[in-house]
Amino acid sequence: MTSVLVLNGPNLNLLGTRQPEIYGSTKLSDVEQLCRDHGAANGFDVTCQQSNHEGALVDAIHAAKGTHDGIVLNAGAYTHTSIALHDAILGIELPVIELHLSNIHAREEFRHHSYIAPVAVGMICGLGVAGYTLALDALIGHLGGRT
Numbered sequence: 001m002t003s004v005l006v007l008n009g010p011n012l013n014l015l016g017t018r019q020p021e022i023y024g025s026t027k028l029s030d031v032e033q034l035c036r037d038h039g040a041a042n043g044f045d046v047t048c049q050q051s052n053h054e055g056a057l058v059d060a061i062h063a064a065k066g067t068h069d070g071i072v073l074n075a076g077a078y079t080h081t082s083i084a085l086h087d088a089i090l091g092i093e094l095p096v097i098e099l100h101l102s103n104i105h106a107r108e109e110f111r112h113h114s115y116i117a118p119v120a121v122g123m124i125c126g127l128g129v130a131g132y133t134l135a136l137d138a139l140i141g142h143l144g145g146r147t
C-alpha cells in the first residue's frame, strides 16, 4: 500500500491553541487524525510526525526513504531558513509536497522565500487545514494513484 509521511515542523504542536485568526482552531492531533482518515478512505497509509528541531526533521526526511513513498511537509519557520532541509529532500529523491496553512505570500516579506519550494513537487498554501488533504491527494496523484 502507498505510504505517505505527513511531517510538521516547529511550533505546529501549538496549533489550535493560539493565533486561530492565522492558523485556525483545529489541534494538530485532529489534523493528524484527518490525514490518517483521509488515507484510510482512499486506500493509502498515512504516518504523522512533528518536531520542533531542525536535525530531527532532517532525520525524519532521511528515514522516509525506503519507508514511505512521499512526504507532505509543513516545515514551519524552517521553510524560510533551512538549507539543511532543502539538502535532505534532495538527498532522498522522494516527492515532497510543501504545505502551509497560511498564505505565506500575503504575510511578512521574510515568509515569501522558501528553501523547500525548489525541491518540492509543488506547494499548497493559504487554504488552512483543508490544505493537508489537498496535499495528500496531490501527492497520490503525482505517484500515479487514483485520487
Ligand code: CA2
Binding pocket: 010, 011, 012, 014, 015, 016, 017, 018, 019, 023, 074, 075, 076, 077, 078, 079, 099, 100, 101, 102, 103, 104, 111
Ligand atoms: O502557514 C504555515 O503553515 C506556516 O508554515 C506556519 C509557521 C510559519 O513560520 C510559516 O511561515 C508558515 C508557524 C507555525 C506556528 O504555528 C503556531 C500555531 C499556533 C500558535 C502558534 C504558532
